[in-house]
Amino acid sequence: MNPRALAFLGIVALCGAGIAGYVMRVRNQAQAAEAAAPQASGRVDALPADAFAVFRSTALGATYGHVMTVGLAAPDGARSLTPLACERVHYAAGTGVCLRADRGAVTTYKALLFDARFTPGQTLPLAGPPSRARVSPDGKRIAFTVFINGHAYSNPGFTTRTSIVDAATGRYVVEDLETWPVTRDGVAFKETDFNFWGVTFARDGRRFYATLGSGGKTYLVEGDLQDKRMRTLAEGVECPSLSPDETRLAFKHREAGGAAGQYLWHVAVMDLASRRVRVLQGEQRNVDDQVEWKDDREILYAMPLDAQRSAAEVDVWAIPADDSSPPRKLLPYAFSPAVAR
Amino acid sequence: MYQLDPRNLRQLRRAPLAGIGANVFFLGLTSMLTDVSSEMVASILPIYLVYAIGLTPLQFGFVDGLSQAVAAFARLASGPFADRWRRDREVAAAGYGLSALCRPLLLAAGNSWGLTSLAIALERVGKGIRTSPRDSLISLSSDASRLGLAFGIHRALDTAGALAGPLVAFAILAALPQAYDVVLVTSFFVAVAGLAALLCFVRNVPRTLHGDACDDRPATLVAAARAMLADRHLRALLLGGAVLGVFTIGDSFIFLELQQRLSTRPEWFPLFYAVTALAYLALAIPAGSLGDRFGRGRTFLAGHALLVLAGVVLLVAGGHPAGALAALGLLGAYYACTDGVLMAIASRFVPVEWRATGLGLVASANGVARLGASLLFGALWNWHSMEFAVTFFSIGLAAAIGLAAIAFARAQVRE
Numbered sequence: 001m002n003p004r005a006l007a008f009l010g011i012v013a014l015c016g017a018g019i020a021g022y023v024m025r026v027r028n029q030a031q032a033a034e035a036a037a038p039q040a041s042g043r044v045d046a047l048p049a050d051a052f053a054v055f056r057s058t059a060l061g062a063t064y065g066h067v068m069t070v071g072l073a074a075p076d077g078a079r080s081l082t083p084l085a086c087e088r089v090h091y092a093a094g095t096g097v098c099l100r101a102d103r104g105a106v107t108t109y110k111a112l113l114f115d116a117r118f119t120p121g122q123t124l125p126l127a128g129p130p131s132r133a134r135v136s137p138d139g140k141r142i143a144f145t146v147f148i149n150g151h152a153y154s155n156p157g158f159t160t161r162t163s164i165v166d167a168a169t170g171r172y173v174v175e176d177l178e179t180w181p182v183t184r185d186g187v188a189f190k191e192t193d194f195n196f197w198g199v200t201f202a203r204d205g206r207r208f209y210a211t212l213g214s215g216g217k218t219y220l221v222e223g224d225l226q227d228k229r230m231r232t233l234a235e236g237v238e239c240p241s242l243s244p245d246e247t248r249l250a251f252k253h254r255e256a257g258g259a260a261g262q263y264l265w266h267v268a269v270m271d272l273a274s275r276r277v278r279v280l281q282g283e284q285r286n287v288d289d290q291v292e293w294k295d296d297r298e299i300l301y302a303m304p305l306d307a308q309r310s311a312a313e314v315d316v317w318a319i320p321a322d323d324s325s326p327p328r329k330l331l332p333y334a335f336s337p338a339v340a341r
Numbered sequence: 342m343y344q345l346d347p348r349n350l351r352q353l354r355r356a357p358l359a360g361i362g363a364n365v366f367f368l369g370l371t372s373m374l375t376d377v378s379s380e381m382v383a384s385i386l387p388i389y390l391v392y393a394i395g396l397t398p399l400q401f402g403f404v405d406g407l408s409q410a411v412a413a414f415a416r417l418a419s420g421p422f423a424d425r426w427r428r429d430r431e432v433a434a435a436g437y438g439l440s441a442l443c444r445p446l447l448l449a450a451g452n453s454w455g456l457t458s459l460a461i462a463l464e465r466v467g468k469g470i471r472t473s474p475r476d477s478l479i480s481l482s483s484d485a486s487r488l489g490l491a492f493g494i495h496r497a498l499d500t501a502g503a504l505a506g507p508l509v510a511f512a513i514l515a516a517l518p519q520a521y522d523v524v525l526v527t528s529f530f531v532a533v534a535g536l537a538a539l540l541c542f543v544r545n546v547p548r549t550l551h552g553d554a555c556d557d558r559p560a561t562l563v564a565a566a567r568a569m570l571a572d573r574h575l576r577a578l579l580l581g582g583a584v585l586g587v588f589t590i591g592d593s594f595i596f597l598e599l600q601q602r603l604s605t606r607p608e609w610f611p612l613f614y615a616v617t618a619l620a621y622l623a624l625a626i627p628a629g630s631l632g633d634r635f636g637r638g639r640t641f642l643a644g645h646a647l648l649v650l651a652g653v654v655l656l657v658a659g660g661h662p663a664g665a666l667a668a669l670g671l672l673g674a675y676y677a678c679t680d681g682v683l684m685a686i687a688s689r690f691v692p693v694e695w696r697a698t699g700l701g702l703v704a705s706a707n708g709v710a711r712l713g714a715s716l717l718f719g720a721l722w723n724w725h726s727m728e729f730a731v732t733f734f735s736i737g738l739a740a741a742i743g744l745a746a747i748a749f750a751r752a753q754v755r756e
Contacts, residue, residue, distance in 0.1 A: 022527075103514050
């Protein structure tokens with residue numbers, strides 16, 4: 001046989017062996033991780049009577065990505081497994097939203113609405129990979145943000161789209177928040193590079209807050225679902241989250257620095273009455289999440305188990321909103337927490 | 342100039358692959374494996390970055406533009422090296438090798454934003470480096486009368502790889518959920534196999550076979566560009582290619598318009614891409630062969646006429662699934678009649694001494710014009726409407742075809 005052909009076949013065989021060997025290694029690791037990680041004890045039948053968390057499990061194994069619940073009175077206690085598998089999940093007052101990715105030759109994304117028994121209801125197609133999800137405290141409105149590739153030709157790379165949905169009908173209140181007018185200091189504000197993300201709702205069913213990105217800046221906007229308009233309140237605020245008592249907004253605050261020009265985000269809290277902002281120093285790692293209030297005292301956020309390795313395994317941490325003590329790991333192997341009160 | 346001679350024709354029918362060197366098939370194999378490798382990564386990249394690595398895609402926007410510019414520069418810069426050293430194979434191998442190395446780099450980068458960007462940018466640079474010497478090798482490995490077919494075969498194999506890549510990635514993730522690292526590792530080994538095909542089977546073609554004077558005239562970009570502008574064939578080709586490029590609607594715009602007209606969701610984008618690629622794959626070889634028989638210049642112009650037709654179908658029947666399918670098929674046919682065919686025409690006129698440099702320049706003249714076209718199209722769309730932009734571009738392209746036809750006829754680029 002031609003020595004060149006022999007050499008080629010030899011290299012191809014080595015490449016095949018390399019792939020097979022790596023697959024074996026990954027399989028063994030996954031089995032070991034599955035044995036070590038906490039698994040759900042049983043299917044969800046009844047929701048806990050007290051406050052509980054709905055979250056996405058990040059424990060590797062068969063239930064990776066499944067929605068689980070755990071009572072917040074005993075966060076280390078037994079977890080209940082739901083039949084839903086989601087990238088992002090949120091839940092409030094008997095309404096839930098699950099943003100899923102259906103991986104295939106063509107990966108598609110959808111928002112799945114569900115009820116207190118975790119029974120799937122309406123589905124809405126999503127235009128791209130999910131980013132943020134929120135249900136209003138009254139359970140009547142759902143907001144989600146997705147990334148869109150090639151959405152705007154003028155802006156290379158990705159943009160975001162934020163939609164708000166009526167939970168009862170599954171219809172859009174607004175399919176693209178960019179279509180609603182915005183004012184800045186009382187003057188109409190409109191740019192072609194507008195991007196909205198990270199909605200949080202107030203209890204009154206009307207008021208909401210969100211992030212508006214434009215010209216390299218981020219603005220906190222306050223919106224009105226009935227008047228269908230928004231106004232900017234402050235700059236440098238991303239992914240706001242309204243406290244249960246509605247006196248404060250927790251958000252991620254971007255700071256320069258970090259390795260290789262990477263953004264570094266800290267958790268910050270704004271007092272809505274005085275607009276005074278406090279950047280929490282207790283957590284110095286990068287917090288890239290839309291935080292969730294556990295109650296009026298503590299803020300929940302996701303943090304990768306090993307930031308250097310991968311973002312597949314994530315834990316939920318809690319930090320006091322007044323920065324009075326260091327953060328603690330509340331829910332290991334959990335992501336996208338929602339607190340049902 | 343190739344003459345249509347009945348005796349020749351009979352001979353061609355008997356030996357359909359005569360005059361196509363083994364290099365062409367092995368370069369096709371290399372491109373196919375490399376495209377399987379790169380497209381399997383490209384198809385998972387957004388979801389990998391967002392969910393496995395936890396990066397915000399917004400952070401990538403500006404890197405994207407920068408790396409494209411660097412890649413375009415690499416494409417122009419690699420030609421002179423291949424020409425000066427008369428080593429197309431080695432320069433192409435460097436490009437394929439660099440792209441292959443980006444897979445482990447992407448894996449090692451973890452969630453480091455800087456390293457991940459670097460890996461993505463270097464993969465584009467590798468693509469830029471390999472393109473001109475590879476096309477030069479294809480041209481040197483084929484009879485002048487079969488250049489269209491040779492490039493057609495190469496582009497068909499290349500496109501087949503691009504179509505298979507996402508399917509391979511899907512198969513891996515279906516078997517091993519969340520195993521993005523397995524996709525990256527597999528992609529690396531597939532790329533290595535592609536590089537091995539190049540190193541084991543592809544040989545440099547002594548340019549003296551093609552009449553290389555070996556006078557050591559330095560092949561520089563400037564000298565080559567100057568010489569090309571002085572040559573009436575190449576001037577017509579450069580200018581014709583640029584004028585046609587200025588009125589070429591980018592495929593992403595066609596996909597966007599189809600998506601609006603059909604009221605489909607953005608997730609259909611890959612399907613649009615697949616239909617176009619299938620048509621390209623099916624027609625690349627017939628179109629190249631057609632060019633060899635009836636004139637590559639004519640085929641190139643006819644390809645652009647198909648794009649005009651695609652624009653008209655888009656406007657008239659883009660909202661109907663059959664119309665959309667026709668528009669996408671026409672878009673694929675346009676690629677089949679133009680992409681490899683342009684290189685085949687250029688190969689006939691670019692002197693062998695600076696073949697890689699010249700092919701890179703011809704491709705870049707067309708490419709830069711198309712980049713300008715995208716900006717113009719976007720501006721027209723923004724200013725008025727998508728329909729207006731498509732109409733404007735279709736009329737403009739029809740006029741450009743007329744202009745290019747005159748330029749080609751005067752310079753006798755019909756061949």
